[in-house]
Amino acid sequence: MTRARGDGEIGKLVAVEGIDGSGKSTQVHLLEQWLRHGDVRVFKTEWNSSEIVKEITSKGKKKGRLTPTTFSLLHATDFADRYERNILPLLHAGYWVLADRYVYTAYARDSVRGCHQRWIRSLYSFARKPDIVFYFQVPVDVAVDRILSGRPKLKYYEAGMDLNLSNDIYESYRIFQSRIIRRYDSMVKSDGLVVIDGSLPIESQQQIVREKVSALMPDAVAARVRGSPGIESRAS
Amino acid sequence: MKAGHPSATGRPIRFYGHGLPYLGEPSVTGRLIVIEGPDASGRSTQISKLTEKLEAEGHAVVNTGLKRSELISQGIIDAKRSLGTGKRTLSLFYAADFADQLENKIMPALHAGYVVLADRYIYTLMARDVVRGMDRKWCHELFGFAVVPDLIFSLEVSPTELVHRVFQRQSTLDFYEAGMDMGIAEDMYYSFIRYQKLIATEFRRMEKRYQMIPIDGEREPLSVELELERRILGFLAAQTT
Numbered sequence: 001m002t003r004a005r006g007d008g009e010i011g012k013l014v015a016v017e018g019i020d021g022s023g024k025s026t027q028v029h030l031l032e033q034w035l036r037h038g039d040v041r042v043f044k045t046e047w048n049s050s051e052i053v054k055e056i057t058s059k060g061k062k063k064g065r066l067t068p069t070t071f072s073l074l075h076a077t078d079f080a081d082r083y084e085r086n087i088l089p090l091l092h093a094g095y096w097v098l099a100d101r102y103v104y105t106a107y108a109r110d111s112v113r114g115c116h117q118r119w120i121r122s123l124y125s126f127a128r129k130p131d132i133v134f135y136f137q138v139p140v141d142v143a144v145d146r147i148l149s150g151r152p153k154l155k156y157y158e159a160g161m162d163l164n165l166s167n168d169i170y171e172s173y174r175i176f177q178s179r180i181i182r183r184y185d186s187m188v189k190s191d192g193l194v195v196i197d198g199s200l201p202i203e204s205q206q207q208i209v210r211e212k213v214s215a216l217m218p219d220a221v222a223a224r225v226r227g228s229p230g231i232e233s234r235a236s
Numbered sequence: 237m238k239a240g241h242p243s244a245t246g247r248p249i250r251f252y253g254h255g256l257p258y259l260g261e262p263s264v265t266g267r268l269i270v271i272e273g274p275d276a277s278g279r280s281t282q283i284s285k286l287t288e289k290l291e292a293e294g295h296a297v298v299n300t301g302l303k304r305s306e307l308i309s310q311g312i313i314d315a316k317r318s319l320g321t322g323k324r325t326l327s328l329f330y331a332a333d334f335a336d337q338l339e340n341k342i343m344p345a346l347h348a349g350y351v352v353l354a355d356r357y358i359y360t361l362m363a364r365d366v367v368r369g370m371d372r373k374w375c376h377e378l379f380g381f382a383v384v385p386d387l388i389f390s391l392e393v394s395p396t397e398l399v400h401r402v403f404q405r406q407s408t409l410d411f412y413e414a415g416m417d418m419g420i421a422e423d424m425y426y427s428f429i430r431y432q433k434l435i436a437t438e439f440r441r442m443e444k445r446y447q448m449i450p451i452d453g454e455r456e457p458l459s460v461e462l463e464l465e466r467r468i469l470g471f472l473a474a475q476t477t
Contacts, residue, residue, distance in 0.1 A: 052321060060308075063307070068256075069335045070335045073331050076328045080324045083324075084323075085321075119377065126324060
């Protein structure tokens with residue numbers, strides 16, 4: 001079996017960003033499946049998933065004790081743990097690392113929470129810039145509807161209730177998410193985010209994503225990956 | 237009561253960097269005094285003596301230190317036990333713990349007019365990181381949310397003297413205080429000496445930047461105590477007259 005190998009070359013880092021309900025996790029899942037079918041070594045990592053930090057963050061959330069700064073630092077700790085343990089070593093081994101949320105999530109969320117933008121950026125200055133960042137852009141109402149239809153119970157911090165935006169948790173959530181969208185939008189140019197219209201059909205979004213990702217591959221790998229069954233062929 | 241009352245209006249708080257922008261412009265009436273120094277330098281003894289003295293003088297005192305946050309300190313202990321936890325992860329974890337203490341304990345106390353005596357502060361955290369190869373600038377920026385203390389003392393004790401003090405209390409050196417994670421010496425004794433020298437060098441480098449007051453900690457505890465008392469009471473008196 002032939003496999004895409006690093007051969008001393010560093011792997012590729014692909015990040016997906018967007019608010020909850022933007023569809024980014026679905027897209028990164030489809031991308032992962034496609035790469036796996038093409039025998040590319042892939043590793044996917046999710047925001048806030050480090051074992052050593054998870055419990056504390058959830059405890060702090062329950063106690064309502066997290067300030068914007070501790071919230072931000074705990075997420076940075078989570079990121080650093082995944083970065084030092086997984087992301088960097090895997091990239092060095094030539095893996096494709098797919099990050100479901102990356103530093104841009106912190107830039108957007110923590111600055112909405114009131115931390116200083118420059119401070120947040122200095123915290124994450126050790127993180128490698130991805131080879132490509134997809135930003136799934138959706139109108140706030142579309143995303144909020146998707147989230148609320150599937151999971152009507154919102155959590156305190158998730159809804160940005162700590163920001164005193166509204167006493168109504170749903171209203172607070174909507175305002176919070178729309179502020180995050182504004183932050184993402186402002187990063188499109190400065191940080192070179194590739195905007196994907198998240199209101200397009202899933203298949204069309206995935207096709208754009210795959211085209212952009214193919215461009216990052218050496219020709220031989222791209223040919224092999226393209227030859228593997230994609231969603232188009234499976235759907236037909 | 238010899239001590240004057242803190243002024244009711246307060247004064248703006250100073251931060252090292254961007255601070256805590258979401259708090260607006262907080263004002264405080266209390267004072268933040270930091271005692272830095274390695275383990276066995278006499279820090280804790282001095283802090284309890286100072287607390288008694290300051291309270292006798294009519295100042296309300298709050299004690300604080302590192303790794304004491306209710307929320308995060310256990311997580312740090314677990315993370316240190318877990319193999320493969322990287323140094324940047326640990327330094328961010330310590331920073332989170334410190335931030336929790338700062339916002340939930342130190343700031344409210346300063347706001348209420350207390351004298352906060354801190355048993356170590358961000359300098360220990362920065363020194364530990366820098367000797368392990370982390371970038372100084374990154375460490376400094378990380379703690380941009382930290383309040384600038386009114387007074388910072390650094391208790392200086394030579395590494396060989398420290399070893400003897402530790403051995404008088406217990407028969408083993410602490411793994412991290414000996415820098416054993418760094419692989420700088422095979423023997424724990426030599427590792428301790430080398431590590432403490434590196435830390436002391438980093439502290440001397442920081443003295444100027446952060447305006448620390450070096451205190452000779454090799455003297456009799458009583459003379460250290462008298463010097464600290466004199467300096468602190470002198471400072472507090474100058475602020476209230």
